Amino acid sequence: MSPVFRYVVICCALIGGVLLLVVPLGPPRSPVNETSSYATLLNATDPVSNEAPKITSRPQLTAQAAVVYNPLQNEFLFQKNAETVFGIASITKIMTAMVALERIGENDVIEIHKSAIETEGNEGTLTDGEHFTLGNLIILMLTAxxxxxxxxxxxxxxxxxGASSFGESQTIFVRLMNETARNMGLANTHFKNPTGLDIDEEAGILSNVSTARETAQLIGHALRYPIVAMRTAPPILSSEEGAIRTLSSTHVLLINEPGVISGKTGFTDTAGGTLVTTVEVPLGKLSVVVVLGSTRTDRFDDTLRLLDWLRAP
Incomplete structure (x- = not known):
């Protein structure tokens, strides 16, 4: 049994049921198949739980905080300033995906409005009046x-x-994000928008914050969804009108680093470089690597150092 598939079974039995009790009632959502694609993601043996601790030296990191987390056993293998609060930047978008997936189906169609395309950044080049499925918007959000x-x-x-304006709609959604964080027990994780953009970059005011430890636990929850955990995104996607978008991932380790399954980048001037990466390193060992407070370039180097540490005997 692969480690990701085993993890999904554990989530469904021990976590998923709890979340269903605490998520606010709302419009019915289409059922999500949370297990079907996991069996093909990995082909490895179950992790061994009684291994001797690592004796290799700790990697030297630029990141101000980092963890390596085993979600199968809820075990932290490496920690640096794991309980200190930092900005998470666009790692936020994983929570955005989760909150939506808890409430609507991947095939639900969403209209793009001017208020959305006026948001800072132009990744995806969306246009007013276009329509996309939730699944395609999540792929665009997490990949680009x-x-x-x-x-x-x-x-x-x-x-x-129940929102009556675009501004109120985001306020309601952010409330749902924070409710979800509380329900997960993430006491130091707070959201003010669905993007991760700083509230005031010039003044250095962060929007969304968490700790490395809680960020890893958030990713552990998100892995229940194949669209979040999938190894590679399709190279192109289209709107419901047929307009094609070519995707380029911001996570360079997804392209050619062995063992990397999925992940999400983040960067703002205030938060610095952030990165989450789900890996199978070494073979058969599912881990989540979190790097916060690094630089735009060093977040990848920091992650590679942690992967080398994981591979060491």
Missing amino acids: SSNDAAVAIAEHVGFLY
Whole structure:
């Protein structure tokens, strides 16, 4: 049994049921198949739980905080300033995806409005009046880090929950994000928008914050969704009108680093470089690597150092 598939079974039995009790009632959503694609993601043996601890030296990191987390056993293998609060930037979008997936189906169609495309950043080049499925917007949001897609998702869900304006729709969605964080026990994780953009970059005011430890636990929850955990995204996607978008991932380690399954980048001037990476390193060992407070370039180097540490005997 692969480690990701085993993890999904554990989530469904021990976590998923709890979340269903605490998520606010709202419009019915299409059922999500949370296990079917996991069996093909990995082909490895179950992790061994009684290994001797690593004796290799700790990697030297630029990142101000980092963890390596085993979600199968809820075990932290490496920690640096794991409980200190930092900005998470666009890692936020994983929570945005989760909140939407808990409430609507991947095939639900979302209209793009001017308020979304006016958001800072132009990844995805969305246009007013276009329509995309939630699944395609999530792929665009997680692969190309599209802020427009994140806002479009938030607006759509917010209106389903009674918003009467675009501004109110985002406010409602952010409330749902924070409720979800509380329900997961993430006491130091707080959201102010669905994108991760700083509230005031010039003044150095962060929007969304967490700790490395809680960020890893958030990713552990998100792995229940194949669209979040999938190894590679399709190279192109289209709107419901047929307009084609070519995707380029912001996570360079997904391209050619062995063992990397999925992940999400983040960067703002205030938060610095952030990165989450789900890996199978070494073979058969599912881990989540979190790097916060690094630089735009060093976040990848920091992650590679942690992967080398994981591979060491």
